[in-house]
Amino acid sequence: MAESQRDVKNRIASVKNIQTITRAMEMVAAARLRRAEERIALLAPYANGIRRMTRQAAAAAGTLPNLPILSERESVENVGLLLIAGDRGLAGAFNSQIVRAGVAAAREAEAGGVGAVFFASGKKPASSLRFRKFEPKASFEGFSDRPAYADAQRIAAAVIDAYVSGEVDRVEVIYNHFVSAVTQTVTRETLLPLQQASILDADGEGEEPGAAGGRIATAPEYEPGPDEILTRLVPDYVEVSIYRALLDSTASEHGARMSAMRNATDNAKTIIEDLTLAMNRARQAAITQEIMEVVAGAEGVA
Structure with a gap:
């Protein structure tokens, strides 16, 4: 059964709430x-x-x-x-x-x-x-x-x-x-x-350079x-x-x-756009149906 406009609006509101949360989690993760x-x-x-x-x-x-x-x-x-x-x-x-x-x-x-x-x-x-x-x-x-x-x-x-x-x-x-x-x-x-x-097997990372720019050759005494x-x-x-x-x-x-949260935020944006498009199409279909009913009623009276 097709969703009503109210159902689609509720879904859009839910996805927007999730998008707000994922965007906030992304910002927190970036700071950490x-x-x-x-x-x-x-x-x-x-x-x-x-x-x-x-x-x-x-x-x-x-x-x-x-x-x-x-x-x-x-x-x-x-x-x-x-x-x-x-x-x-x-x-x-x-x-x-x-x-x-x-x-x-x-x-x-x-x-x-x-x-x-x-x-x-x-x-x-x-x-x-x-x-x-x-x-x-x-x-x-x-x-x-x-x-x-x-x-x-x-x-x-x-x-x-x-x-x-x-x-x-x-x-x-x-x-x-x-x-x-x-x-x-x-x-x-x-x-x-x-x-x-x-x-x-390390290659000497962190060794101190000598005066001529090479490695210090003197062995340390312990x-x-x-x-x-x-x-x-x-x-x-x-x-x-x-x-x-x-x-x-x-x-x-x-x-x-x-x-992950950035991807979730982007996905939520895509879902919101798709749901908004579906809601607009449903609204247009409802308006078209009402116009057809009015026209049919007028023709019946004539």
Whole structure:
């Protein structure tokens, strides 16, 4: 049955209300994105410094100290997968693509005879994993909009404890790397063991240039020795790496939500235009019908 003009007007009013909400959410996400980008920029020098110091200490130590957190397992029986996403939805594929990447990594590990142990940062990845019958060993929620370093420390403590206890033999993190407001790339990195982490293969980002514009060639001297310094640096390296991933994920979430809300606002505009056109056509049809009835009545009287 065709909709009345009143029904169409009500639909237009409803879509306009939704459009107002999505436009407001887009503006909020844009403001939060700017703050998230600032936090990433502020962390970069410290994160690069930790990476550089850990790499230099590992090179100076020659062989890594024989400690549980630094031991590389002869065989990998279980891999720990830390999925970092958000607590809320309405951000396009931001959350779902992390869960898909994590499940794909688990399937890949299982195909090679390796088990998977999940850790989840964010309510969405935790609930999605449970829906897929993958119960996370630990989940951390409530801070995806503005993570603090203390949150990264809690997550790092959980994954380090699982590694040191032998529950997992490798720890990987999967998160959305922030490129721009419209581009976020799913990134998978190895945190532990240190021998397999990307930090030992880094190209020297953050190194200080020498007087002639090259790199400083003088090796640093350590007091106490590089072994003890490395032992203290590795937990900090894990915490900073996770914190950097959390900030990247936060910026990516705000960028994804801003794009999603912009698309929703544009779609609402298109729907309003289509409904307005349909209402005008219905009004014209009603007027034409009334004119025909008047003409028919006049002819009947004549």
